[in-house]
Amino acid sequence: MTTKTPPLAAGISGSLRRSRPRYGEAVIKFALLIASLVSVATTVGIVVSLIPPTLRFFERVGVWDFLSGTNWSPLFTPPSYGVLPLIAGTLVTTAIAIAVAVPLGLAAAIYLSEYARPKVRATFKPVLEVLAGIPTVVYGFFALSLLTPFLQDIWPGGGGPEVFNALSAGLIMGVMIIPTVASLSEDAMAAVPHELREGAYALGSTKRIVALRVVVPAALSGIVAAVVLAISRAVGETMIVAIAAGLQPKWTFNPLSAMQTMTSYIAAAGQGDLPTASFDYTTIFAVGALLFFLTFIMNAISIRLVRKYREVYE
Amino acid sequence: MTAVTDREATGAPPRLVGPRRPLEPAFRLTLLVSLVIAVLFLVILLVYVVTEGWPRLDARLWENFPSRLFPERAGAQSAIFGTVYVIALTAVFCIPIGVMTAIYLEEYADRERWYNRIIELNIQNLAAVPSIVYGILGLGIIARGIGLGITLITAALTLSLLVLPVVIIAAREAIRAVPNSIRQGSLALGATQWQTIWRQVLPAAVPGMATGAILALSRAIGEAAPLLLLGAVTHITFSPASLTDSYTVLPIQIFNWIKEPEAEFHTLAAAAIVILLTILLAMNSVAIWLRNRYQKRW
Numbered sequence: 001m002t003t004k005t006p007p008l009a010a011g012i013s014g015s016l017r018r019s020r021p022r023y024g025e026a027v028i029k030f031a032l033l034i035a036s037l038v039s040v041a042t043t044v045g046i047v048v049s050l051i052p053p054t055l056r057f058f059e060r061v062g063v064w065d066f067l068s069g070t071n072w073s074p075l076f077t078p079p080s081y082g083v084l085p086l087i088a089g090t091l092v093t094t095a096i097a098i099a100v101a102v103p104l105g106l107a108a109a110i111y112l113s114e115y116a117r118p119k120v121r122a123t124f125k126p127v128l129e130v131l132a133g134i135p136t137v138v139y140g141f142f143a144l145s146l147l148t149p150f151l152q153d154i155w156p157g158g159g160g161p162e163v164f165n166a167l168s169a170g171l172i173m174g175v176m177i178i179p180t181v182a183s184l185s186e187d188a189m190a191a192v193p194h195e196l197r198e199g200a201y202a203l204g205s206t207k208r209i210v211a212l213r214v215v216v217p218a219a220l221s222g223i224v225a226a227v228v229l230a231i232s233r234a235v236g237e238t239m240i241v242a243i244a245a246g247l248q249p250k251w252t253f254n255p256l257s258a259m260q261t262m263t264s265y266i267a268a269a270g271q272g273d274l275p276t277a278s279f280d281y282t283t284i285f286a287v288g289a290l291l292f293f294l295t296f297i298m299n300a301i302s303i304r305l306v307r308k309y310r311e312v313y314e
Numbered sequence: 315m316t317a318v319t320d321r322e323a324t325g326a327p328p329r330l331v332g333p334r335r336p337l338e339p340a341f342r343l344t345l346l347v348s349l350v351i352a353v354l355f356l357v358i359l360l361v362y363v364v365t366e367g368w369p370r371l372d373a374r375l376w377e378n379f380p381s382r383l384f385p386e387r388a389g390a391q392s393a394i395f396g397t398v399y400v401i402a403l404t405a406v407f408c409i410p411i412g413v414m415t416a417i418y419l420e421e422y423a424d425r426e427r428w429y430n431r432i433i434e435l436n437i438q439n440l441a442a443v444p445s446i447v448y449g450i451l452g453l454g455i456i457a458r459g460i461g462l463g464i465t466l467i468t469a470a471l472t473l474s475l476l477v478l479p480v481v482i483i484a485a486r487e488a489i490r491a492v493p494n495s496i497r498q499g500s501l502a503l504g505a506t507q508w509q510t511i512w513r514q515v516l517p518a519a520v521p522g523m524a525t526g527a528i529l530a531l532s533r534a535i536g537e538a539a540p541l542l543l544l545g546a547v548t549h550i551t552f553s554p555a556s557l558t559d560s561y562t563v564l565p566i567q568i569f570n571w572i573k574e575p576e577a578e579f580h581t582l583a584a585a586a587i588v589i590l591l592t593i594l595l596a597m598n599s600v601a602i603w604l605r606n607r608y609q610k611r612w
Contacts, residue, residue: 138536138590236442238446270453
């Protein structure tokens with residue numbers, strides 16, 4: 001390599017001058033930038049793959065009919081393309097899952113971060129990670145073949161859940177996202193500087209008060225992010241609902257009945273090798289676009305919330 | 315000086331020896347119970363799957379190929395090999411790109427620039443995009459758009475994009491955990507930015523990155539939803555031999571067996587789940603060991 005500036009030995013004034021340009025450094029930086037553009041390309045790819053088939057879908061089906069119709073039966077004659085039953089299925093399973101995951105996950109996070117002795121932590125934390133690592137197809141199997149029969153057995157009085165039902169799927173989905181809530185919130189709590197806790201203790205706070213009034217508020221951005229991510233995971237979860245919640249799109253909010261979610265419709269319709277040119281093929285993309293749009297909105301909200309409450313510690 | 319006790323909770327006047335606080339142990343117990351519920355669930359799940367799958371947990375499972383007619387002869391060899399190939403390829407694609415992105419964002423990117431902000435927002439968003447949407451991406455762009463078809467490489471590329479945000483986020487956290495004083499020390503001694511990253515930051519961040527990468531890959535192993543759209547065809551009776559072969563993977567094979575009405579297939583599904591979980595447990599243990607062994611507390 002050639003140098004334009006005088007060598008360092010020229011004296012202090014030389015060493016303080018701008019050093020020779022380092023092209024290697026610039027090349028590395030550029031390569032790294034290109035790598036990070038892969039993720040941008042992914043988003044672009046998702047949008048590009050969704051838009052044309054979705055537009056083809058809406059050439060034949062009105063947007064309002066799609067969004068407000070309560071009958072989803074694309075394979076019947078005459079077909080009907082109202083997406084509300086799929087939305088209802090998604091809402092019910094997600095609501096059940098969140099009702100399970102947020103309280104349990106947050107409590108677990110507070111315990112791990114504030115109460116657990118290092119040894120206890122070292123036992124529980126891996127367990128949560130294992131829970132997070134269990135494939136959703138396994139959860140689905142569990143919901144269908146153990147939880148549903150169990151619920152049917154213990155259900156008081158007549159009725160009870162159907163063989164495929166939103167309740168089992170939602171409950172198991174809730175367990176599935178406990179680790180998401182717990183581990184992200186715990187990370188956020190662990191990032192709260194010890195000085196804050198010690199300050200509160202010095203003012204005479206109890207452990208519970210430190211946890212609830214100091215650590216949780218200070219970690220709020222992380223906790224909110226965790227909860228929104230949990231919702232988004234529940235909305236997007238496919239295998240559990242495809243296995244345990246059934247495949248009948250029904251316009252109902254009864255969790256005991258079989259329901260189809262947006263995701264399980266896509267999974268069910270996409271398994272068959274639909275010809276690219278067929279109209280049924282476009283329904284996958286229309287529902288997919290809606291799903292993507294909904295999760296996108298949630299993420300935008302979450303990111304904004306995080307920004308709003310973010311406190312920077314250094 | 316008097317210690318200020320927690321007046322909001324007890325209403326007690328300030329004094330040095332705190333009053334008894336029944337809420338404290340109750341609160342602690344509630345927290346602990348929540349955690350125990352999660353653990354208990356895991357135990358029940360594992361016990362259930364192992365007892366269900368036990369009758370079929372033998373060599374037939376990994377020596378034979380799937381069979382629709384003879385559940386007693388069916389195995390999952392093609393799915394096991396398919397999983398190994400798909401995941402190996404996924405690792406090759408997603409780890410370098412993920413780590414490079416993380417380095418760029420943490421060490422180089424100027425947060426004020428609009429394009430860096432877009433990259434960052436974009437990754438945050440991608441991390442929460444449902445996996446089935448990646449299946450649509452794989453189907454619409456990689457399989458049909460680029461024309462790679464319904465093949466092993468399409469599956470691996472799709473899964474790479476799916477877990478890329480996980481790899482990036484984990485790697486960024488690992489890099490961020492390296493204190494700035496290390497960087498400043500290195501720069502003050504005359505190292506260039508890249509020398510600082512390569513010799514100081516990365517070595518310190520590798521355990522965290524490795525843990526994150528392993529966890530990301532174990533997510534890819536268990537992922538079935540996008541591959542449903544990418545024709546991890548129901549009935550594959552051979553192990554893939556090249557990048558453009560059709561394939562199946564364990565989670566899809568399990569899904570297919572769950573859907574069969576006969577009870578024998580459910581036993582088979584449980585047995586295959588045990589194999590899948592064993593692979594995942596092994597990977598998780600390595601990740602956790604790595605972290606506990608090498609992670610530095612600054």
